[in-house]
Amino acid sequence: MQYMLVIYSNEAADPQPGTAEFGPFMAGYQAFTERMKKEGKLVSGDALQSGSTATTVSVRNGKTQTMDGPFAETKETLGGYYLLDCKDLDDALACAAMIPTASYGRIEVRPVVVWE
Amino acid sequence: MKSEPLPHSKKARSEIETTVRKEWGRILASLTKTLGDLQLAEDSLQDAVESALQHWGKNGLPNSPPAWLIQTARRKAIDRLRRVKNFSGKEKEITYLMELDALDAAKDHLETSASDIPDKRLEMIFTCCHPSIEEKSRIALTLRTIGGLTTQEIASAFLDKTEAMAARLTRAKKKIALAGIPYEIPKKEILADRLRSVLDVIYLIYNEGYSSSHRDELIRSELCDEALRLSALIASLMQNQTEAQGLHALILLHDSRRPSRLDDTGNFVSLEKQDRSKWNRENIKAGKVILEKVLTKGAIGPYQLQAAISACHAEAEAWFKTDWGQILALYDLLYALEPSPVIRLNQAYALSNHSSCEEALNWLHPLEGELNTYQPFHVAKADFLKRIGKFEEAKQSLLKAISLSTNHQEKQHLVKTLAQLGTH
Numbered sequence: 001m002q003y004m005l006v007i008y009s010n011e012a013a014d015p016q017p018g019t020a021e022f023g024p025f026m027a028g029y030q031a032f033t034e035r036m037k038k039e040g041k042l043v044s045g046d047a048l049q050s051g052s053t054a055t056t057v058s059v060r061n062g063k064t065q066t067m068d069g070p071f072a073e074t075k076e077t078l079g080g081y082y083l084l085d086c087k088d089l090d091d092a093l094a095c096a097a098m099i100p101t102a103s104y105g106r107i108e109v110r111p112v113v114v115w116e
Numbered sequence: 117m118k119s120e121p122l123p124h125s126k127k128a129r130s131e132i133e134t135t136v137r138k139e140w141g142r143i144l145a146s147l148t149k150t151l152g153d154l155q156l157a158e159d160s161l162q163d164a165v166e167s168a169l170q171h172w173g174k175n176g177l178p179n180s181p182p183a184w185l186i187q188t189a190r191r192k193a194i195d196r197l198r199r200v201k202n203f204s205g206k207e208k209e210i211t212y213l214m215e216l217d218a219l220d221a222a223k224d225h226l227e228t229s230a231s232d233i234p235d236k237r238l239e240m241i242f243t244c245c246h247p248s249i250e251e252k253s254r255i256a257l258t259l260r261t262i263g264g265l266t267t268q269e270i271a272s273a274f275l276d277k278t279e280a281m282a283a284r285l286t287r288a289k290k291k292i293a294l295a296g297i298p299y300e301i302p303k304k305e306i307l308a309d310r311l312r313s314v315l316d317v318i319y320l321i322y323n324e325g326y327s328s329s330h331r332d333e334l335i336r337s338e339l340c341d342e343a344l345r346l347s348a349l350i351a352s353l354m355q356n357q358t359e360a361q362g363l364h365a366l367i368l369l370h371d372s373r374r375p376s377r378l379d380d381t382g383n384f385v386s387l388e389k390q391d392r393s394k395w396n397r398e399n400i401k402a403g404k405v406i407l408e409k410v411l412t413k414g415a416i417g418p419y420q421l422q423a424a425i426s427a428c429h430a431e432a433e434a435w436f437k438t439d440w441g442q443i444l445a446l447y448d449l450l451y452a453l454e455p456s457p458v459i460r461l462n463q464a465y466a467l468s469n470h471s472s473c474e475e476a477l478n479w480l481h482p483l484e485g486e487l488n489t490y491q492p493f494h495v496a497k498a499d500f501l502k503r504i505g506k507f508e509e510a511k512q513s514l515l516k517a518i519s520l521s522t523n524h525q526e527k528q529h530l531v532k533t534l535a536q537l538g539t540h
Contacts, residue, residue: 001296003296010349014494017425086296087297087298088297088298088300089246089248089296089298090297090298090300090302090303090306093248094248094306111294111295111296
């Protein structure tokens with residue numbers, strides 16, 4: 001079953017470049033990605049540029065509205081995702097707990113819809 | 117055509133009801149494991165129950181009603197799978213079910229008994245109590261799938277509308293299917309956490325039964341009975357888990373006081389005033405035997421400690437003979453494991469009996485902020501104040517407790533206490 005592990009965090013609370021935590025934090029991501037690849041679970045995964053680079057688009061009555069910033073006005077923004085092929089929810093939850101941002105922000109685990 | 121009542125139908129109906137209630141959890145769990153789909157399993161079992169009503173009414177009872185039910189349910193599942201629109205995707209499941217069916221037929225299923233059905237209830241209860249399901253739904257789902265209570269019975273236990281409870285159960289089952297919650301005993305690394313979730317659900321069922329937060333009924337016996345049954349089941353299925361044993365001991369010990377908790381007119385009786393000769397000695401003995409065995413294993417947890425506290429009360433011949441020093445020490449251990457203000461509140465109560473009410477009141481001070489809307493906090497405070505003669509302050513606390521009370525009988529009890537204070 002495919003699950004998307006959506007990574008949310010308060011960017012200011014994440015380890016920042018130049019601090020002692022930053023190196024292990026990034027190494028943790030590399031190790032996690034490698035592990036998922038090795039276990040045959042990795043479908044895809046990406047990190048996103050910061051929330052300040054986001055643009056939100058909506059179309060109402062045929063008119064396109066473009067706004068700066070992310071859609072949800074919360075402190076925690078979408079920072080990246082992994083798409084994994086897992087055995088079941090418990091497997092996916094265990095993977096989510098290994099993502100370095102789990103220690104700073106939150107990981108939302110969502111099953112992917114299978115169109116029959 | 118209007119059908120006539122069949123000669124055996126009454127006996128069959130009662131036999132079906134007994135069998136279904138007794139074997140529901142076991143059959144449903146096994147069927148779910150085979151089908152991988154709880155909703156389909158439940159619907160198919162329901163179909164089988166209906167056809168049992170017809171067949172058993174006409175032909176009498178089969179040798180093994182549970183085996184009959186599970187085989188019929190499997191055939192009903194095949195029918196249901198064939199009826200779904202995207203039949204092509206279901207061939208694998210159908211083939212598997214037909215193989216099972218053939219196997220059963222070859223074994224002569226009439227000779228098989230309920231104990232031949234593989235017991236998958238433990239797997240099932242872990243699924244129902246998965247932390248990704250909302251807490252109230254975990255309780256409802258456990259009562260439905262393992263306990264075999266009907267949706268209507270569960271709704272009435274929670275004073276919900278049947279439709280609302282049905283919708284809640286459907287949502288939960290959908291989540292299990294869509295989110296891929298497994299029908300498995302969790303891996304070692306997460307077992308302790310998940311078991312805690314299961315035990316908490318059973319404890320919540322018991323608590324809702326023992327001190328019903330609603331309406332006029334202080335005790336809802338069917339929920340107490342079900343919790344007792346579930347805790348016995350999980351204790352027997354997980355004999356090496358000390359907390360599973362601890363919960364079963366706790367419920368046995370606590371429930372031993374059920375007969376004395378209400379007086380003849382149905383009013384609440386406090387532990388101090390209870391007629392101890394009414395306590396269920398058999399349950400006390402059973403609880404203590406479990407506890408003594410499990411406490412030596414050195415894997416102490418909150419349920420074992422609460423059971424030990426309950427055992428202290430059970431052992432005391434009279435209220436004034438209670439070993440409050442021992443109870444205080446047990447609360448210390450409990451607080452170390454789970455630092456919660458409610459535990460401190462209970463401990464303060466033991467302290468008021470062990471040393472003094474003044475000391476107990478001092479303990480309450482730092483809890484006031486967190487427990488201000490917690491009714492038992494104000495009941496305890498009023499009690500301590502009353503016992504040291506501060507009647508006016510005690511009245512204020514009682515009024516606050518009454519305003520927070522949601523149960524009619526409990527409220528009556530507090531109003532009576534308030535009236536007694538007025539005479540001072």
